[in-house]
Amino acid sequence: MAAAKKDDRKIVADNRKARFNYEIVETVEAGIALTGTEVKSLRTGKATIGESYAGPSGNELFLFNAYIPEYLQANRFNHEPKRPRRLLLHARQIGKMIGAVQRDGFTIVPLRVYFNDRGRAKVELALARGKNAADKRETVKKREWDREKGRLLRDKG
Numbered sequence: 001m002a003a004a005k006k007d008d009r010k011i012v013a014d015n016r017k018a019r020f021n022y023e024i025v026e027t028v029e030a031g032i033a034l035t036g037t038e039v040k041s042l043r044t045g046k047a048t049i050g051e052s053y054a055g056p057s058g059n060e061l062f063l064f065n066a067y068i069p070e071y072l073q074a075n076r077f078n079h080e081p082k083r084p085r086r087l088l089l090h091a092r093q094i095g096k097m098i099g100a101v102q103r104d105g106f107t108i109v110p111l112r113v114y115f116n117d118r119g120r121a122k123v124e125l126a127l128a129r130g131k132n133a134a135d136k137r138e139t140v141k142k143r144e145w146d147r148e149k150g151r152l153l154r155d156k157g
Contacts, residue, residue: 009114009116010114010115012042012114012121013047013048013066013113014049015049015050015052015111015112018111018128021131022126022129022130023128023129023131024126024127024128025106025126025128025129026126027111027125027126028093028124028125028126028127029123029125030123030124030125031087031088031089031121031122032085032087032088032123033087037070037074037077037078037079038068038071038079038085039121041068041070041071042068042113042121047067047069048067049066049067049110049113049123052064052065052066053107053108053109053110054087055101055108056097056098056102059094061089061094061097061098062084062085062086062087063087064084065082066082066113069081087123097125105129106127106128106129107128107129108125109126110123111125111126
């Protein structure tokens, strides 16, 4: 019997609304280029990525609008909370993501920020397509029906 892979990720920020607002096509893990105070601030777990997105700038991908609060113990060398942060991906992955955004109208949305088992800060990015209002209503109906079905099965025995 194969040993179960242990998931040692410490999740710092989670974008729960992204799965509701977007249809996720593909996910990819990317590193983030951070300063020392940003890493220390991330370890406190107060970052938010709810309104953030990733986009191209030249031949690189950047994470825009992600809020990492200033580190309280830092002095004048503190970071700017909403600065664009470079995403670390292979050139082929960057080309594929930029092509999907420009050609096919996809959006690159961060799903979660976490520290992997080696202590490196990572972002789980999703290539996504926006849902319209009807698709969102359908998602809500399906979720409510699944809850009701679970209640019925639990009550019946």
